[in-house]
Amino acid sequence: MPMRTDDLFHWAAIIVSPTIYLADLSLSYALVPWVCATGHAGTLHAVSAIGLLLIVAPLLIGWRLVHRRTAMNYASPIGARARFLTILAVASTLLFAFAMVLQWAAQFVIGPCVT
DSSP, X not given: XXXXXXXXXHHHHHHXXXXXXXXXXXHHHHHHHHHHHHOOTHXXXXXXXXXXXXXXXXXXXXXXXXXXXXXXXXXXXXXHHHHHHHHHHHHHHHHHHHHHHHHHHHHHHTOTTOO
16 A cells, blocks of 8 residues: 555654654753853754744644545545544644743743753
8 A cells, every 4th residue: 555645744743743852852951061061041942943843844734734634535444544643643743842842941941050
């Protein structure tokens, strides 16, 4: 069975969003000693902003797919599976985008060099 472009989006959104979040978290933790030594706290904010933009892009594509899927026939198993995967992809991407916003807010409130 050939893979459709919608299927590629579903799996990319389900797998890529947590990967981007974890990469952002790891990079932020790795940069903290350097940020505290140099005082360039803007670097952490730039990393978080780039990560958030990378997560929001699949979210917008998924939102478009959700609206396109509303016109499909859901009586067939393939249509029902496609709708489920679309909603799951959007929900998981939204969850990790929210987690990244909260992590970024913590950088503002607490600061990287608090011991």
